[in-house]
Amino acid sequence: MNFSQRDKKHNWHPYTQHKTVPDFPAIVKGKDALLWDENGKEYIDAIASWWVNPFGHSNKVMADAIYEQLTTLEHVLFGGFTHNKAVELSEKLMEILPSNQQKIFYSDNGSTAVEVAIKVALQYNYNKGIKKTKVIAFEDAFHGDTFGAMAASGITFFTEAFKGSLLEVVRIPVPTAGNEEQTIKTLENLVKTNEFAAFIFEPLVLGAAGMVMYSAEVLDKLISICNQNNVFTIADEVMTGFGKTGKTFASDYLENKPDMMCLSKALTGGTIPMAITTFSQEIFEGFYHDDTDKALFHGHTFTANPTGCAAALASISLLQTDEIQQNIQTVHQSHLAFQSKIKNHPKVKTTRVLGVIFALEIKTETQESYYGTMRNKLYNFFIENGVILRPVGNIVYILPPYIIAENQLQKVYQTIENALEIV
Incomplete structure (x- = not known):
């Protein structure tokens, strides 16, 4: 057989x-x-x-980098420890990410990168005693299969069985050509309610929706509206990141940069499951407190796995x-x-x-x-x-x-x- x-x-x-x-x-x-x-x-x-x-x-470049790391340090827990490859990778990412991105949180796949971003948006407000429990997303979006990511996704048969158990997400139209003003007005009306912690989007291209594309200009406008109304913006670059759109990140086409970015897929050149969520310094400071309960209690056994970090470093070097x-x-x-x-x-x-x-x-x-x-x-x-x-x-x-x-x-x-x- x-x-x-x-x-x-x-x-x-x-x-x-x-x-x-x-x-x-x-x-x-x-x-x-x-x-x-x-x-x-x-x-x-x-x-x-x-x-x-x-x-x-x-x-071969990827394989050699992974082999060298496997025969040096294959894994060490990231809770209470750090290691050279995580430090080097964070420094390398700072060179290529939008300049407002200052903090790196490691996880293991695109869905959990999104999950982390959504949790951070909600807890940031909770830590400050602000009640913002909803998220805005595009119709027909796809952000992953874990519960927060699934809630933000708009492809119904992926989520139909779970819709009674999901975070509340309000969807706005995708701002394709001719549809921009409707999207802008819908977002403007939503953010005025002060109920929304974040707006999550696939920048410029909705992958699982069928590579649906829209302009950087309209996304800049949407981000500006969120900035003016204290709604965090989350760029899900799991698909678009690392060169797919012709620039390193789709966000590189934007004048207004997102507050958070979600990265995975090509991050490690297709070799080792790994993901990253990046944040502005402002967001990190919303968790930096004498009160331990205000920390971000999220983690994975393989967080910042050294072999995955080595693969990511090799992948970025190849890309450049x-x-x-x-x-x-x-x-x-x-x-x-x-x-x-x-x-x-x-x-x-x-x-x-x-x-x-x-x-x-x-x-x-x-x-x-x-x-x-x-x-x-x-x-x-x-x-x-x-x-x-x-x-x-x-x-x-x-x-x-x-x-x-x-x-x-x-x-x-x-x-x-x-x-x-x-x-």
Whole structure:
């Protein structure tokens, strides 16, 4: 019995209705933008394995950094101790983060990075005797699967079973082109109530919603409104961080910087689960007190794991090389060329590009569900043709490793064109 068949006996996969899916390909090897399954079939990883592998698979620089750390200090508790790699990583992050970010809190995945930010926003006000118990978020947002992150997410079937148990979140429209004024007015009306501790958003791109994009200018306005009304702003950069949008962070496009930022995914180059929530000094000082009860009582066994910190340091160093920065621009230009070619296709409704992110929306007569018939047909077609893409309903997106070869990218584009003929 092969790995694919053996997998079904014990493994419960994420976002999967096991009764209705076929056997999964069992991946046994990866190199650069390619993966191979147990039967030797080759796949182009056109979404960087859920947006985490900017430098490709089995990257030697990453592997060497991790090996060196594993044979020096693999882990030490961060409660009551520190270590050199956490110090070095915090210093490196200070060089690349917006200048208002001064404090680093380590956790283990994107959902918990968001969870920490929401808890901090609520407790900051609690510590000061202020009652602010609600959060503002975009419609169709996705911030993760833990309870606070889930509450802030707007994709209903992810949260429907738990809605009676969630933090109160009020949603505002995504400020896409033509919708900006409605979003601004809705936010202005909400913040005047003094009930909201924070506004959380995916800056410029809503990933799980189908790479929905909006402008930096309108986000600057929304942040300004929050600043004027003492509502904290939280930039969920779990997807957008570390080069995806063409800048190191999507927040780098903004004049007004968020009070908190959530980082994960590409933080460690796709090697070790790790996450970070960053804060302004003002927020940290809301917990700095003689009263122990005002501390942030949140932690993880593997908080600031040294091996993860070493991986993050290597990942940031790679990102800053001229070669990778040029690769990001090369992928961007290839996306723009493909956009020009495909945008007038009779089955294409819209296209959009930002950095290494490309998305197109397929015309449909009815609204396609997230995991509906069209999505499944497209997904299966891509896998059969050796390309890993995960459509969101009728939206197909590409978010490849920065090191993807041009011929591989052209195969991805051609496979998408071929897929349009079957829908």
